Amino acid sequence: MRVAFVSNVVYPFVKGGAEKRIHEIGTRLAADGHEVTVYGRQFWDGPRVATYEGITLHGVAPAQELYTDDRRSITEAIDFSARLLPDLRRNIDDHDIVVASVFPYFPVLASKLGTLGTDTPLVTTWHEVWLDYWDGYLGRLAPFGKVTERLTAYTPHDPIAVSGVTADRLAQIGPARDEIDVVPNGIDVDQIDDTAPATDGFDVLFAGRLIADKNVGLLLEAFDRVADGDVTLGIVGDGPERERLEAKARTLENASQISFEGFLEEYDDVLAQMHAADVFASPSTREGFGITYAEAMAADCTVIAADHPESAAGEVIGEAGFVVEPTVDALADVLERALHGERPPTNPVDAAVQYDWDRVTETARDAYRSAIDRT
Known part of the structure; x- marks a missing residue:
């Protein structure tokens, strides 16, 4: 398989759960002979396109602060998405599948535009589904967050959730529960x-x-x-x-x-x-x-x-x-x-x-192959 991951932050240059998951799965897939690319912000030194531990890193945007007043920056997510789209679209024929991390949501929408009219499926990885949590997080702007989350959920794609609880919550606003694969997070x-x-x-x-x-x-x-x-x-x-x-x-x-x-x-x-x-x-x-x-x-x-x-x-x-x-x-x-x-x-x-990463990678690989087979 030729797998493209989309994440505005890239491990280990930025350390967090979602980007570590991509790194752990990606390095194992690469070691098994698959071609793996990560599209993200360039938090690393050197050329915009580089190789790290068998993965091709594609810097589509310069490094930028991710938080504003202890909340994820909406403008950062929009900026990354706008910069992602032309690069992903230009290289889409080099990938058998695109796997976009949620959240933020805007890169998922850009990834969908990047795959339109092609045989390359879009898979999304849902770490959480916020629903009414938006009320406390954004206050009067909560409806904006809820609409964006629902729009992302309704965007045609193959969804993966990291747990059954997250899958159940996703099914409340988008795909049917039996259409959602569960691939847990992992540990070494x-x-x-x-x-x-x-x-x-x-x-x-x-x-x-x-x-x-x-x-x-x-x-x-x-x-x-x-x-x-x-x-x-x-x-x-x-x-x-x-x-x-x-x-x-x-x-x-x-x-x-x-x-x-x-x-x-x-x-x-x-x-x-x-x-x-x-x-x-x-x-x-x-x-x-x-x-x-x-x-x-x-x-x-x-x-x-x-x-x-x-x-x-x-x-x-x-x-x-x-x-x-x-x-x-x-x-x-x-x-x-x-x-x-x-x-x-x-x-x-x-x-x-x-939850060992080797087992999680096997489950993820099977889910990716199933998404490719369905196209």
Whole structure:
């Protein structure tokens, strides 16, 4: 296959979940003899078209800031889409399939225009479907976000969702549920297994962006109730909620046993913290997939997550962790049991193997080939 991925940001020059997925799948496809191209902004030094780890990188636009006031920039997405279209259209006969990452949405629409009148199918990868979340994210401009999301969903394409929860939400605004393939996000099981535990680790760990939906405040209160002796909680990550959460932690009885570590630049350092922890707790109520759960399972943590219709945590964890109501009482109860050694019915390490990137790539490859066969 000749596969073209579309993403305004390119890993490892910009590090995030969606671009890492493209890199992990793309490098494995390339190693298996497929031709892989990524169309993105040129965050790398050197020529506009370059080769990196077997993948052809095609810089269709210069590097640009992705956020404005802590929100993804609409003008950046429009600018990238406008610059993408002529390059993709010019080279479309060199590709058997185009795979566009959602979100943002405008590059998907540009990708569709780039494939019109050709036999090259467009596949989209949906990491989340926001629906009413737009109300809190954009306020009075929320209708603009909702219309754009629905327009993208209705654009003729072959959709892939990273979880069943995301697929179900996508089916509410676009394609039928049985038309949506599910290809999960992945982890490098060997890399996690080979990582040594941190020497400055914690008994309980949270890792993620500090935003309201992660409900770290609930975790702080629940931990404070059960923090007997010298048990510790580490909060790894940064975000707009950090200042408020640190202030909240200072008011708690066991404040001295809570540490905010900030953003860890090196991925291995996060994995080392997971290996050192007994419990990984993230009561997030909005997860399109939840990669940290899979990583923590592979590191043999007892994983605790929140049961919520907008979160795929329960789907990812299954019987290899604990999924509870997002309340302080429920979280404190299971946290206390986990700290006293209670383990889930299924071994977390064994369950995590299903998310290894090698397996995920096989599933993605099959979905891409099916899309080509349908044209």
